[in-house]
Amino acid sequence: MPRNKATAKIVKSPGELIEMTPTPAPGSIAAHMESVIRQLGEDPTRDGLVNTPQRIEKALRYLTSGYQADPRKIVNGALFEVEYDEVVIVRDIEFFSMCEHHMLPFYGKVHVAYLPNKKVIGLSKIPRLVDAFARRLQIQERLTQQIAQTIQSLIAPKGVAVVCQARHFCMMMRGVEKQHSDAVTSAMLGAFREHKETRDEVLALMNHR
Numbered sequence: 001m002p003r004n005k006a007t008a009k010i011v012k013s014p015g016e017l018i019e020m021t022p023t024p025a026p027g028s029i030a031a032h033m034e035s036v037i038r039q040l041g042e043d044p045t046r047d048g049l050v051n052t053p054q055r056i057e058k059a060l061r062y063l064t065s066g067y068q069a070d071p072r073k074i075v076n077g078a079l080f081e082v083e084y085d086e087v088v089i090v091r092d093i094e095f096f097s098m099c100e101h102h103m104l105p106f107y108g109k110v111h112v113a114y115l116p117n118k119k120v121i122g123l124s125k126i127p128r129l130v131d132a133f134a135r136r137l138q139i140q141e142r143l144t145q146q147i148a149q150t151i152q153s154l155i156a157p158k159g160v161a162v163v164c165q166a167r168h169f170c171m172m173m174r175g176v177e178k179q180h181s182d183a184v185t186s187a188m189l190g191a192f193r194e195h196k197e198t199r200d201e202v203l204a205l206m207n208h209r
C-alpha cells in the first residue's frame with residue numbers, strides 16, 4: 001500500500017518520538033472509514049481512533065486478499081500422479097470469511113474429500129485453496145461450490161465432496177440473534193453425487209470422530 005504522505009516524526013519530550021498519522025488519501029478506503037466513523041457519531045480524531053481508518057483498510061485488504069489468489073498457482077508443483085484410488089479427506093479446515101450482505105464475518109470448518117483419478121493434490125494445498133475463496137465477500141453456498149469446482153477442474157477426480165459448517169455474525173449479533181445455530185452447506189460432484197452409497201460413505205468419514 002503506497003502511503004500518501006511521509007510519516008512525520010515530532011519530538012514531544014527528549015528521547016521520545018511520536019509518530020504522526022498520515023491523513024488518509026482522498027477516496028481511499030481509510031478516508032471513507034473516517035467518514036463512516038464520523039457519521040456514527042464518533043470523533044475520528046480522538047486518541048483511540050486516530051489510526052483506526054488505516055487499520056480497517058489494512059484488515060479489509062487482508063480479509064479480501066482471496067481476489068488476488070490464483071488457484072492454479074497455489075497448487076503449482078503439488079499435483080502428483082498416483083495409483084491411489086481411495087478417497088482422500090482433509091477434515092476440519094478452519095476458515096474465516098465475510099458475508100456479502102452485511103460484510104460481517106462468518107467462520108467455521110470445511111471438510112474436503114475427493115476420489116482421485118490418477119492425480120492428487122498436495123494435502124497442504126487444500127487449506128490454501130479454502131482460504132483463497134474464503135477471503136472474499138462471500139455466501140456460504142458459493143464458497144462451498146467454488147472449492148468443489150476448483151478441485152474438479154484442477155485434477156478431474158472421479159468425485160468431489162465439500163461440506164461446510166459455519167456461524168454467521170449477521171445472524172448472531174443482529175437479525176434473529178441466534179448464537180448457536182450452524183449453517184451447513186454441501187457440494188457433491190461426480191461419484192459422490194451419482195452414487196448414494198459412495199456419498200453416505202464419505203459423509204460418515206467426514207463425521208467420524
Ligand SMILES: [Zn+2]
Pocket residue numbers: 099100101102103104168170171
Ligand atoms: Zn449476512
